[in-house]
Amino acid sequence: MAEEQDQERTEQATQKRREDFRKKGQVAQSKEVHTALLLTSALLLWYFYLPFFWPRLQFLVADIWRRAGEIDVTGDSVYDLALALLQQVGMLLAPLLLMVLVVGALGSIMQIGFLLTTKPLEPDLSKLNPIQGAKKFFSKRSAVEVVKSLAKVGLVGFVAFKTVHASFAESVLLVDAPLGETVRFLGRIAGLVLFKSCGVLVVLALFDYLFVRWEMEQRMKMTKQEIKEEFKETEGDPHLKARVRSIQQEMARKRMMxxxxxxxxxxxxxxxxxxxxxxxxxxxxxxxxxxxxxxxxxxxxxxxxxxxxxxxxxxxxxxxxxxxxxxxxxxxxxxxxxxxxxxxxxxxxxxxxx
The missing domain is CATH 3.40.1690.10 (secretion proteins EscU)
Structure with a gap:
């Protein structure tokens, strides 16, 4: 076993090893793809849904204020009001919640196909080992994740700053502008920041997905000894097969004689x-x-x-x-x-x- 551990993993993963990794839920799946896809879908949905959402929200708020003075404050009335409010808000937010579910599932299927496994949910006592847990904080993978997070925050922050800075001169003129004009300006700037940030996240997601796939390929690589052991498990020991074949040939030869x-x-x-x-x-x-x-x-x-x-x-x-x-x-x-x-x-x- 020590000899096997000293060997370098230079061999490409076999189909069986890939299937074993997949059964364990160890697949190349990028979190950044989910984030970018979710944000992009949310912005597109919000862009087309806002003309319907905003008037309904205004009507709901106005209705609450109108009925506030007419309601007797009792346990039943407060319960009925809260239930009605929850139903109305739920109907308004239902498309967004449905979109999150669909996009979440679609993001996984796009990357790894349909996969249903309970292996990652099985209890593993080794995960309770504090020493092993501490090693994860100082591992190469953790360092890579920190670098990716800092790069994402830095790029998104830079894009947001440049967008806001470019409109700074225009914002000064809003001091004497009506409130509606100010709200529209802030909404437009916020929309630009979100759409540009979305573009940055899409580019980052593409690079992260390629990196995750490369990283998974490196993890699945095998030593020459592992290739031999897998061949023995799937095809049988070649020495034993040769011995069996020799015995079969000898028996056939005796029958022939x-x-x-x-x-x-x-x-x-x-x-x-x-x-x-x-x-x-x-x-x-x-x-x-x-x-x-x-x-x-x-x-x-x-x-x-x-x-x-x-x-x-x-x-x-x-x-x-x-x-x-x-x-x-x-x-x-x-x-x-x-x-x-x-x-x-x-x-x-x-x-x-x-």
């Missing part, structure tokens, strides 16, 4: 090939390859054939062609003539032996 004594003929290439054929007119449409081998295995097939008096025929081109077939496969039609001649020879030899 058991079929050699039942063969009608073994066609050989004098150098290194042996192919055993079997043909049963009642059960087979054509001869089948029941065993084949090269080099040492070819010699073993010949040895078993001699022990059980299976006829061997040397035919280089036929042996090479038959060796290309799989064990249990019926010979192709183009080889019928050549194999038929060999089998005819075999049957004649067997008749002479009897």
């Amino acid at each position: 058991a079929e050699v004594p039942k063969a009608d003929v073994v066609v050989t290439n004098p150098t290194h090939l042996s192919v055993a054929l079997k043909y049963d007119r009642e059960t087979m449409l054509a001869p089948q390859v029941v065993a084949k081998g090269a080099d040492h295995l070819a010699m073993k097939i010949r040895e078993i054939a001699r022990e059980h008096k299976v006829v061997m025929v040397e035919n280089v081109p036929v042996a090479r062609a038959l060796y290309q077939l799989e064990v249990g496969q019926t010979i192709p039609e183009e080889m019928f003539t050549a194999v038929a001649e060999i089998l005819a020879y075999v049957y004649s030899v067997k008749k002479k032996s009897f």
Whole structure:
């Protein structure tokens, strides 16, 4: 384990590691994107909603003042007034609240897609460790967050200052202006400050999102040992798989050798090939390859054939062609003539032996 910890994380994350991070809720999600998206949506909604909101608010305030002198101050009357006021204010603010919910969900889906996991909510006793908690305050990530917060405050503050400063000369003229004119001026300046600040936050959100994705890629990187361990978990230990494959091949070889004594003929290439054929007119449409081998295995097939008096025929081109077939496969039609001649020879030899 110590060796694994000393290794550098130089390998790109595998698909399984990415899925594991995602299941744990560890995804590349920027808070600045939520802030910028929420502020932008709020400003746009407010811009189009204000012509409807402002007259309704004026009517509500005027109605309260008009009815204030007519209401008897009792528990029931105060309760009814508060309930009616809450309903009216709730209806006015409902579009804003709905917008916050929709934009909040949309901001997450835009960054990480649809993700529903309870893993981050599971209790983790390590989070109660005061030493580990203190380390987070002095970590590199905390320093980065502080720098980003200071940069955001500084840029937004600078934009707000420049906007207000540019209108300072105009504001001096409002000393003798009517109250309505002053309110409209302040509203216009506030709107400019908000829209410019919104633009700054959008740019910051873009850079922050790219940084968060890069940071997550760095966190998900793996060591070579982790790659090997994951491969063992998903694909199995390669040494064990090789051992199993070797055992399976040995069992298949033994089954194949058991079929050699039942063969009608073994066609050989004098150098290194042996192919055993079997043909049963009642059960087979054509001869089948029941065993084949090269080099040492070819010699073993010949040895078993001699022990059980299976006829061997040397035919280089036929042996090479038959060796290309799989064990249990019926010979192709183009080889019928050549194999038929060999089998005819075999049957004649067997008749002479009897």
